Amino acid sequence: MSTVSEAVKANDLSEEVKVSSRKADFEIDPLFLNRWSPRSFTGEEIPDTILHSVFEAARWAPSGSNLQPWRFLYSKRGSSSWGKFLGLLNPNNQRWAEKASVLILFVSKKTTTRNGEVVPSKSHSFDTGAAWQNLSLQAILKGWHTHGIGGFDREKARVELKVPDDFQVEAVVAIGKQGEKSALAPELQEKETPNNRLPLKDLIFEGGF
């Protein structure tokens, strides 16, 4: 099995990730361990080639009946809409996310049309979760990191970003280049390390729950 540090060399990730203590119990591609959610970002501008690449990966996620219910509303740091996007986040998230390069609001379409009738879509959130994971893994492959954010004002997001009623506001995702841990406030530095997971035996149930 490849170690994280071998994978890190292959993916040319930053020094921070090389101290990762993550270890898979069964063989998986190192990409899955290398994706984690730092809070220290450099604030540098994200090239459109990277942005398009991560959105393109998200676009190729699977979805029920190929409905592709995801929509991505985004703002680049320094653009005219940046303050509006950053202002949606809870203060504790704003503290670190203000150095992200882009903030993306994921929304999903709750309905579809069947035989001319508008009916609920059963998997719009599940599908949009797949899109976010595709985006996140593609970011890692390109040397960027993502951080999901659920701590934000959903109603404010709906109003200020003009999200239509038949779309569900899902989550915000920050993308950035990983910065130095020392650039964070001391209490955030404590958390700035890849975390672990529940053991597989607690998660899988052959034949039923």
Ligand SMILES: Cc1cc2nc3c(=O)[nH]c(=O)nc-3n(C[C@H](O)[C@H](O)[C@H](O)COP(=O)(O)O)c2cc1C
């Ligand atoms: C939907 C979602 C919402 C999250 N909300 C927040 C948040 O509000 N603030 C935060 O600092 N991290 C947030 N996170 C990050 C999670 O805490 C993190 O993904 C989890 O601890 C697993 O760590 P890892 O991503 O480094 O593997 C969120 C992640 C997801 C997927």
